Amino acid sequence: MFEVVYNSLMNNGLITAFAVIGITMYISHFISSRFTRGRVHGSAIAILIGLVLAYFGGLNTGGEKGLADISMFSGIGLMGGGMLRDFAIVATVFGARFEELKKVGLIGLISLLVGTVVPFIVGVTVALAFGYNDPVSLTTIGAGAITYIVGPVTGAAIGANSTVMALSIAAGVIKSITVMLTTPYMAKFVGLTNPRTAVIFGGAMGTASGVAGGLAATNPKLVPYGAMGATFHTGIGCLLCPSVLFLATKFIFG
Amino acid sequence: MVIYGVALLSFAYLAGQVLGDLLGKLIGVKANVGGVGISIFLLLLLIEYLTKKGKLNIQSQDGLKFWGAMYIPIVVAMAAQQNVMAAVKGGPLALLAGVITVIIMFLLIPLLDKVGKKEDSHDLEEELIEPNLELKAK
Numbered sequence: 001m002f003e004v005v006y007n008s009l010m011n012n013g014l015i016t017a018f019a020v021i022g023i024t025m026y027i028s029h030f031i032s033s034r035f036t037r038g039r040v041h042g043s044a045i046a047i048l049i050g051l052v053l054a055y056f057g058g059l060n061t062g063g064e065k066g067l068a069d070i071s072m073f074s075g076i077g078l079m080g081g082g083m084l085r086d087f088a089i090v091a092t093v094f095g096a097r098f099e100e101l102k103k104v105g106l107i108g109l110i111s112l113l114v115g116t117v118v119p120f121i122v123g124v125t126v127a128l129a130f131g132y133n134d135p136v137s138l139t140t141i142g143a144g145a146i147t148y149i150v151g152p153v154t155g156a157a158i159g160a161n162s163t164v165m166a167l168s169i170a171a172g173v174i175k176s177i178t179v180m181l182t183t184p185y186m187a188k189f190v191g192l193t194n195p196r197t198a199v200i201f202g203g204a205m206g207t208a209s210g211v212a213g214g215l216a217a218t219n220p221k222l223v224p225y226g227a228m229g230a231t232f233h234t235g236i237g238c239l240l241c242p243s244v245l246f247l248a249t250k251f252i253f254g
Numbered sequence: 255m256v257i258y259g260v261a262l263l264s265f266a267y268l269a270g271q272v273l274g275d276l277l278g279k280l281i282g283v284k285a286n287v288g289g290v291g292i293s294i295f296l297l298l299l300l301i302e303y304l305t306k307k308g309k310l311n312i313q314s315q316d317g318l319k320f321w322g323a324m325y326i327p328i329v330v331a332m333a334a335q336q337n338v339m340a341a342v343k344g345g346p347l348a349l350l351a352g353v354i355t356v357i358i359m360f361l362l363i364p365l366l367d368k369v370g371k372k373e374d375s376h377d378l379e380e381e382l383i384e385p386n387l388e389l390k391a392k
Contacts, residue, residue: 043330048333051334052338058338068334076334079327079328079331080333084328086267088321088322088328090266090297093301096294096298101298110369118359123351126350127347130347145355167348170341171355174352177338182356205359209329209333219378227291231290232288234285235286
């Protein structure tokens with residue numbers, strides 16, 4: 001009996017994911033309205049539950065894809081994967097205003113550069129504090145502080161070892177999770193209430209999943225503007241880290 | 255038809271992916287550069303154009319709205335497949351590097367916001383997506 005149910009759920013992965021996420025959203029909104037009087041956003045609670053589930057998924061399987069590594073929940077991998085995520089992000093542009101995007105331009109570019117160089121310096125500084133002093137490790141960990149994709153791409157390009165790569169990915173994942181969870185609370189303090197600031201936020205924070213999750217729980221209307229900034233982040237990071245930033249690090253610490 | 259809206263979205267998405275990959279190749283990066291951004295930009299232009307021509311009817315719009323509304327559940331599914339184990343195992347170095355970066359970037363956002371600011375961008379009011387409990391009680 002159990003096996004039949006299990007196999008059915010496994011064979012209908014994506015549909016199972018819709019049901020599981022639907023239940024998660026319901027529980028989250030229930031917690032939000034009953035226990036926090038809506039002060040903690042339902043979406044933020046849902047994301048937190050998702051992360052906790054991912055932890056237990058990883059604990060059970062030793063895999064890298066959280067809950068999606070459990071075969072019954074493999075559909076979560078498809079539903080929350082890059083393809084559908086980006087597809088849905090593009091769809092959020094319905095109702096966005098074109099004039100708002102036109103106002104950004106140069107400041108978007110500046111945010112992107114600041115958002116690449118500053119996290120890199122922070123990553124390198126923390127790595128130094130923990131006793132790393134070779135330019136390859138420093139650059140790889142610095143790149144991880146940009147996003148968890150820039151980290152391993154840079155590490156692979158300049159020949160970092162797997163421990164440093166893992167640290168670099170971990171730094172990027174923690175950055176992403178921190179952005180997801182703190183954005184709804186920080187939004188008012190940093191003026192993240194309008195399209196212009198959302199583009200700056202996306203460009204400066206970078207991490208696409210963090211920006212996507214954080215803005216979803218803050219104000220869904222800001223999502224396309226944030227995504228607009230964040231979309232160029234990984235590419236710029238992958239461009240600058242193994243080249244200019246690696247050479248600069250080598251020059252200083254080599 | 256609903257599929258027209260979905261197809262329009264797919265067209266913009268695919269065009270963005272292709273152009274983003276091409277841009278990555280062009281500057282010699284192993285990543286898609288700006289794919290989503292290009293798609294968003296294209297779709298925005300397409301919607302503006304078709305709306306002006308009166309070619310985007312309610313059903314086609316529903317195809318777009320559906321996927322826009324699926325965005326938050328998809329983000330939750332995305333959260334559920336993060337490598338949280340690796341983040342926990344990374345220990346204090348990864349934790350400090352990640353958290354300090356976010357704190358500093360949040361502090362920089364108001365500064366960046368001031369640079370080159372000419373006119374105020376209008377605040378967007380928050381969309382009501384909480385379930386309406388009062389209505390349900392009736």
